[in-house]
Amino acid sequence: MSAENRTIRIATRKSALAMWQAEYVKAQLLKHHPQLTVELLPMSTQGDKILDTPLAKIGGKGLFIKELEIAMLEGRADIAVHSMKDVPVMFPEAFGLHAICPRENPFDAFVSNQFETIDALPQGAVVGTSSLRRQSQIRKHRPDLNIRDLRGNVNTRLAKLDKGDYDAIILAAAGLIRLGMEERIVQQLPPDICLPAVGQGAVGIECRNDDAQLIELLAALDDAPTRLRVIAERAMNERLEGGCQVPIGSFATLDDDTLTLTGMVGKPDGTQLLFASATGKAHRGKVLGVEVAEALLEQGAGEILKALYQ
Ligand SMILES: NCc1[nH]cc(CCC(=O)O)c1CC(=O)O
Numbered sequence: 001m002s003a004e005n006r007t008i009r010i011a012t013r014k015s016a017l018a019m020w021q022a023e024y025v026k027a028q029l030l031k032h033h034p035q036l037t038v039e040l041l042p043m044s045t046q047g048d049k050i051l052d053t054p055l056a057k058i059g060g061k062g063l064f065i066k067e068l069e070i071a072m073l074e075g076r077a078d079i080a081v082h083s084m085k086d087v088p089v090m091f092p093e094a095f096g097l098h099a100i101c102p103r104e105n106p107f108d109a110f111v112s113n114q115f116e117t118i119d120a121l122p123q124g125a126v127v128g129t130s131s132l133r134r135q136s137q138i139r140k141h142r143p144d145l146n147i148r149d150l151r152g153n154v155n156t157r158l159a160k161l162d163k164g165d166y167d168a169i170i171l172a173a174a175g176l177i178r179l180g181m182e183e184r185i186v187q188q189l190p191p192d193i194c195l196p197a198v199g200q201g202a203v204g205i206e207c208r209n210d211d212a213q214l215i216e217l218l219a220a221l222d223d224a225p226t227r228l229r230v231i232a233e234r235a236m237n238e239r240l241e242g243g244c245q246v247p248i249g250s251f252a253t254l255d256d257d258t259l260t261l262t263g264m265v266g267k268p269d270g271t272q273l274l275f276a277s278a279t280g281k282a283h284r285g286k287v288l289g290v291e292v293a294e295a296l297l298e299q300g301a302g303e304i305l306k307a308l309y310q
Helices: 016-032 060-064 066-073 132-141 154-162 173-178 212-221 224-240 282-298 301-308
Strands: 007-013 037-043 079-083 095-100 108-111 126-128 146-148 168-172 187-189 203-208 248-255 258-266 273-281
Touching: 007 016, 007 066, 016 037, 016 079, 016 154, 016 173, 016 203, 016 212, 037 066, 066 079, 066 203, 095 212, 095 224, 108 173, 126 154, 132 146, 132 248, 132 258, 132 273, 154 168, 168 173, 203 212, 224 248, 224 258, 224 282, 248 282, 258 282, 258 301, 273 282, 282 301
Parallel strands: 007 037, 007 079, 126 146, 126 168
Antiparallel strands: 079 203, 095 203, 108 168, 108 187, 248 258, 258 273
């Protein structure tokens, strides 16, 4: 089988956002390699089926990608497309992330039908998010708000807001933009209020490490600045062993060849938030990630994280 006539099958979750990302990767593959045939293989994953339990209790983010990896191991699919935010830092040995696509808006969005900003919410207003990272930072900023659990895909969450279950909800801006719902973003939360999650807004492409031909084809879709940023962000989480759903923010910026990484670990109740930053050459992202993680551990991040796993 030559790269000339190869059919690339993309394993993807079935949510609207996952399908958008898979279609995006299909379009990019065909743009760079018009000779290919590209097909989508939509699948349900454990993470999609169990909707009533907080993710941290049922095994975390890996639940969303295991089925996709099995499809690749069994030869039913060639690549899997992921939101980098949902990809655990501990990666199975047989697979690699062989392209990281250009990053969309990495910040969190405040979405409300009544209020213009998070600061305009009245005391005791009900805000929906299931992310411990968002909860921790929003409680720190506005201890008076009432944070309530909110799960499901982007459309489900918006429907719950529109039904009046919440005064506001927090979602990733990237998901809303990709789904053509940018107008629902009322306020973009700046990183000093809500530091984004590792990899937020970036899409990664995974395939088997033994598929050299495919790895070469995927190189055309890789965006070096995004990859350098995400490598640094993930190195921080790896050092912190931020395995499942955790109150950790990790956000890198790139200015020419200079990378600045900021990390945050917070108590879910918002009573203690730790921050650290490091700056250096872009290719040293892994070292910077470890440096920021160790600065956070020195401040007591280990105790905050340990308390969550008990
Ligand atoms: N946890 C779910 C998830 N995974 C990726 C995105 C979209 C943004 C992205 O690509 O990072 C979302 C939705 C959200 O957090 O609001």
